[in-house]
Amino acid sequence: MSQPSAPRKTPGRPARISRQDIIETGRRIVTEEGVDRLTMRRLAKDIGSTPMALYHHVRDKEELLVLLLDDYAARTMRRPELPADPRERVVVAAAAIHGALADCPWIVEVLTADDLMSTSALWFVEQIVDGLVECGLTPEQAVHGYRAIWYYTAGEIVIRTAAARRRAADERPTYREQVFGELDPDEYPRLAQVADRWAPLTSQDTFLVQLRALVDGLLIPR
Amino acid sequence: MSQPSAPRKTPGRPARISRQDIIETGRRIVTEEGVDRLTMRRLAKDIGSTPMALYHHVRDKEELLVLLLDDYAARTMRRPELPADPRERVVVAAAAIHGALADCPWIVEVLTADDLMSTSALWFVEQIVDGLVECGLTPEQAVHGYRAIWYYTAGEIVIRTAAARRRAADERPTYREQVFGELDPDEYPRLAQVADRWAPLTSQDTFLVQLRALVDGLLIPR
DNA sequence: ACCTGAACACCGTTCAAGT
DNA sequence: ACCTGAACACCGTTCAAGT
Numbered sequence: 001m002s003q004p005s006a007p008r009k010t011p012g013r014p015a016r017i018s019r020q021d022i023i024e025t026g027r028r029i030v031t032e033e034g035v036d037r038l039t040m041r042r043l044a045k046d047i048g049s050t051p052m053a054l055y056h057h058v059r060d061k062e063e064l065l066v067l068l069l070d071d072y073a074a075r076t077m078r079r080p081e082l083p084a085d086p087r088e089r090v091v092v093a094a095a096a097i098h099g100a101l102a103d104c105p106w107i108v109e110v111l112t113a114d115d116l117m118s119t120s121a122l123w124f125v126e127q128i129v130d131g132l133v134e135c136g137l138t139p140e141q142a143v144h145g146y147r148a149i150w151y152y153t154a155g156e157i158v159i160r161t162a163a164a165r166r167r168a169a170d171e172r173p174t175y176r177e178q179v180f181g182e183l184d185p186d187e188y189p190r191l192a193q194v195a196d197r198w199a200p201l202t203s204q205d206t207f208l209v210q211l212r213a214l215v216d217g218l219l220i221p222r
Numbered sequence: 223m224s225q226p227s228a229p230r231k232t233p234g235r236p237a238r239i240s241r242q243d244i245i246e247t248g249r250r251i252v253t254e255e256g257v258d259r260l261t262m263r264r265l266a267k268d269i270g271s272t273p274m275a276l277y278h279h280v281r282d283k284e285e286l287l288v289l290l291l292d293d294y295a296a297r298t299m300r301r302p303e304l305p306a307d308p309r310e311r312v313v314v315a316a317a318a319i320h321g322a323l324a325d326c327p328w329i330v331e332v333l334t335a336d337d338l339m340s341t342s343a344l345w346f347v348e349q350i351v352d353g354l355v356e357c358g359l360t361p362e363q364a365v366h367g368y369r370a371i372w373y374y375t376a377g378e379i380v381i382r383t384a385a386a387r388r389r390a391a392d393e394r395p396t397y398r399e400q401v402f403g404e405l406d407p408d409e410y411p412r413l414a415q416v417a418d419r420w421a422p423l424t425s426q427d428t429f430l431v432q433l434r435a436l437v438d439g440l441l442i443p444r
Numbered sequence: 445a446c447c448t449g450a451a452c453a454c455c456g457t458t459c460a461a462g463t
Numbered sequence: 464a465c466c467t468g469a470a471c472a473c474c475g476t477t478c479a480a481g482t
Contacts, residue, residue, distance in 0.1 A: 052468085056464085155376040209366075220435065278447075
């Protein structure tokens, strides 16, 4: 990451707050109260300073969020033992990324703001691309394969997080429930057939089996 | 959709603005200036009314956005000719959903707010689930398969839209470019190998071939 | 029933000035 | 160099009142 406030050699006034203070206080607010409560004003208040002081250490709020994501990843993404089989290695590395994101729902705000998660996740990306190459893909195909896995993973997190947030906030029946209640079985026979099982089915966590399907599909020679 | 302002039978003051006015004005603002510019205040001003008048016709801003998505889908999602082969049918239906979303980047705001796109997209979901069943999946597997396709599709849109927004707004080199510039080839040999091709590779549109891979993977008997 | 005006409780960020 | 105070230009939404 860029370091606009890397420790200068003495001249000028000593800093009262540091990037590290900002990150730590930001992390506390986000984990305890959610990313919606993280505002520059609130952060400044908690840190005992003014909103504008923050702008001396971070460019803007988006940079702050990326910093917090980096901090989160560095703090939690421990490298797991990976299986020798390259296909399994791809699956386990992708599942590890997914697991880290799933424990950190506020991440969605930043996901949509940057395409590569964090330097701390780079090792996992390496494992995925390398595993795909070892399975016989060209490096180019492997990059595209990684991208498909990343889209699937990010999409799962974004959609599931949104669904959970809605459930938490809402009393009213979801749009989905309304739609499935009034489904015309002549026009939508298959959906009508599964209508009453839709909610339990889609709340099942099948991330891993579908991830395997995707990886298997990517590895079919073509 | 719920219709809190369905036409009442005469009593009371005649409405000066209608749900339809709100949707049309909202659509104009969003398509001409982007979803960020759509505020209740701005919409009220354009419609020649006050912010609070809007709250008589929509519950809140989120409902307004869902209404706009519905309107967009009903207006643009024409049912295409579908191939007879069920596997191809799944691919074409999913690609049609993707194409509609890709032409409408502001959708991301609403995607994260509701899990099922719109009643207008229901026919496409039916085709996907039905195609998967015809290929031999159980209805339950087909629903999970649809979900995986939806995650992949939504993830692609979310990430690509975010990347485009960043490119449009930013001069500074992306985080990604910085990371790939300083990549340690000993620690990340595979990424170092593709580092200089990463940007062109990941800007290629491979949605369709990866979608096929996913569908093929979902259809492998297991 | 439908709409208005004023207010509440906020935002991110810029600017000019202070130490 | 680092921080402050005041201000700019906004938000979504509630409330009480008007017609």
